[in-house]
Amino acid sequence: MNTSVRNTTRLLWGALRALLVLTVVTGILYPLAVTGIAQAAFHHKANGSAVKADGRDVGSKLIGQSWDVPGTERPDPKWFQPRPSHSSYDPLSTGSSQLGASDRKLEKAVREAKEQVAAFNDVPVSKVPADAVTGSASAVDPDISPAYARIQTARVARENHLSRAQVRKLVDQHTEGRDLGFLGESRVNVLELNLALRTVVKH
């Protein structure tokens, strides 16, 4: 009995030392080494791909934002609008609705969103693409589909007193194709598009 207790203790002590050694290697040295390389070689990206306007940070290229009328939760017609987000694009509350593809609540939300988006952009309901009426996985999806950007051009042009051609050109310039031509989906980054829009409006 005593030897088995002693053996078990010795085994657990060895296991603990193994864990501590591996913690130093994989839990401290490894992240520090990667951070060192990342900060030296890809400083901008490693720190969150900040986007600047007027010399200050206004967000991250990778994190979506809401574009509401200041102080309200109404979408601002001046800006290109992002996908619906159940957390209003709060990066401290990421995740999705978790509603099933045949769920009644989701059906209702989609139907309402479709009508709202169609009315807001003055287009027929049939023209509203899927990404405009569905919540993303992260709730901070920075992108919309090119189709969703296109149905917003007339409204954005009108509200900013620009020509449709001008705005359509901006959308085209900010449409990113699939990565390497075949990976993922084509998309438009809303923050970058709106920043470009802002520059055009100012001049």
Place this chain on the structure above:
Amino acid sequence: MSDVLADVAQVSALIVALALVHRPLGDYMARVYSSKRHLRVERWMYRAVGADPDAEMRWPAYLRGVLAFSLVSVGLLYLLQRVQDKLPLSLGFKPIDPDQAFNTAASFVSNTNWQSYSGETAMSHLTQTAGLAVQNFVSAAVGMAVAIALVRGFARSRTGELGNFWADLVRGVVRILLPVCVVAAVVLVALGAIQNFAGIHTVTTLTGDDQHLTGGAVASQEAIKDLGTNGGGFYNANSSHPFENPDGASNLLEIFLLLVIPFSLPRTFGTLVGSVRQGYAIVAAMAGIWLAGVVAVTWLEFAHPGSASQLAGGAMEGKEQRFGEGGSSLFAVSTTMTSTGSVDSFHDSFQGLSGGVLLFGMMIGEIAPGGVGSGLYGVLLMAVVAVFLAGLMVGRTPEYLGKKLGSRQIKLAACYILITPALVLTGTAAAMATGNGQSSMTNTGAHGFSEVLYAYTSASNNNGSAFAGFGADTVYHNTALGLCMLLGRFLPMVFVLALAGSLAAQTPVPATAGTLRTDKPLFTGVLVATIAIVAGLTFFPALALGPLAEGLAV
């Protein structure tokens, strides 16, 4: 390029990449685990541990090593979460509650990485990097060690010795996981993933809103989370979060990382048992099942039969624009069929039948290709059963790789196969009977039941993905799921190692004209059928109540 064509190109690129590394990586891993030399850093580590890396262990000693290391891991990880507020880099977060800390410790040590917490607002930087990420490495290395011990059981004869656990553990980390992770993490940063130790900082957006942006050592954790088939995300949104998975290229890289070790280990197995064709027969079965799953889910998501998806005009609920239906489906199948559980889209919002395919991928025991290590030993156990069934048909004592499969071996394999179904079905039934299942559902009806079934399937199979509508953070579920994860990980290992020991002790029987050829396509077919029949018979009734009912009601 059309959607379909792009998606075919995406899947093909992945398959080509996996095929290209299959041989070099598989052979490299075989050398790692059979080399007599120790690297200097490894010698230094063995000294610190106080272990002799050249001492051979019989199966009980090997198992004691596995269990002792894992027990200590659970204890330390639990402690780290409970006192994280008093340690550096705490970000001001509170200690984790006891039930959730137990759940999380069980989850990461068992390579499950089920998360009942939300990473960005619960775990300190120190807990993430020195606790959770460490278990990402070591739990993966433990899985590989056990798989290699089983392979040695087949390869060795007239000995009971299975190698040295501490050497296998350290080598797995130092020679396989770490080097790949450093490269992968740097590539992820180059694509946009973040890697820093900053806290939360606030920016004012153009509309005058405040937005709180997070920092963290994300890329380094992402790399091992995928490579080690762990799955615990830095963020609640997991790999759908743009800081973890910034674009289409990073998405494919992450899927590649999930699959690369599990799909290469059969080559390691073939090399170590002296016949690479044995490995090909195994990898063909894995690849066939995986590809069938990819085709089924991708097709369902593009067709989007669900009523809400029909209304929206596409299955984009719970999916990111940059991945679309194709990139999301490929990730979903790959994560559930390995034991990973990271997600780039939310499975709860997939089409009802897609959810059924994902569930079935876990229910077949995650062997197509399965988790690092656990996939290989899982599929080899199924191969043992397949050989046994084939032997029954012709009335011969079955043998596999020159080893007789007598009653002891078959009993051990049968016990292995029964553990997870027992945990899944009793776990789900107990949750429903006590009302704890119903009270945690987000959805109602058949889909709500699927959430509960998915949770217990995911935990018992050490997957960790979720129908995340399931409210898992209750004392009941934290405890029950924690137990499912631990038992679902370590009980099977007991039987695997016992089997390995009994095989290693045998004298090999020479192959004759009557021996079943296990390196031929016919055997691959028998293996796939065995896997499908065993899982189908076990789980069909439960599937019928959940995803099948939902899918057929559409």
